[in-house]
């Protein structure tokens with residue numbers, strides 16, 4: 232089982248089979264959203280009173296330290312750290328747009344993209360930016 236970790240406070244965001252985020256919608260309403268820890272699985276769970284539209288740009292926050300998880304690569308992409316069972320670290324970038332399916336898993340050498348919308352971001356420049364997180 233991979234661990235998912237806040238890049239800011241290093242707190243664990245994975246609880247059981249969910250990664251927990253605090254999110255803010257366009258109306259500045261806060262809610263909690265649960266995402267799957269499986270890369271490429273875009274099912275999400277939320278309370279029905281928390282509403283957003285498909286295509287809406289959400290803001291993702293760490294539920295522990297409340298810091299923004301926005302990446303410095305693209306305003307649509309948030310990031311979390313992932314550690315696999317062998318202790319290897321990755322940076323996982325994912326879209327903050329509701330209903331958009333794009334995820335990128337990056338380690339020192341390679342990038343793996345998942346989701347049918349990933350092509351939207353293939354122009355982004357990874358460079359050495361992610362290395363500061365590892």
Ligand SMILES: [Zn+2]
Nearest residue numbers: 237240293296
């Ligand atoms: Zn945090």
